[in-house]
Amino acid sequence: MDEAMYKIYDALESSFKLNSDTWLFLIQEEDHPILLQQVEKLLNDGGSLDLEFRIIRSDSSIRHIRL
Numbered sequence: 001m002d003e004a005m006y007k008i009y010d011a012l013e014s015s016f017k018l019n020s021d022t023w024l025f026l027i028q029e030e031d032h033p034i035l036l037q038q039v040e041k042l043l044n045d046g047g048s049l050d051l052e053f054r055i056i057r058s059d060s061s062i063r064h065i066r067l
Contacts (some may be wrong), residue, residue: 008065010057028054028062 006012009026016022027035031053038051051067 008063009055010059026055028056 005018006016009016009018011018024032024036035051035053041047042049049067052064054062054064056062
């Protein structure tokens with residue numbers, strides 16, 4: 001994860017290590033099913049990444065992310 005990603009997720013590099021569990025924890029719960037479905041489709045079928053989801057930052061604000 002680069003410096004820009006730490007800013008987007010409002011995380012300190014020294015105290016936050018991004019992996020699939022921590023990443024999912026930061027995503028709005030209502031977005032989990034469709035996001036997991038899209039990631040699984042990408043892994044199984046290949047193709048391009050077209051994801052849109054919301055993350056919850058440490059101050060409880062929500063950011064919309066599109067990959």
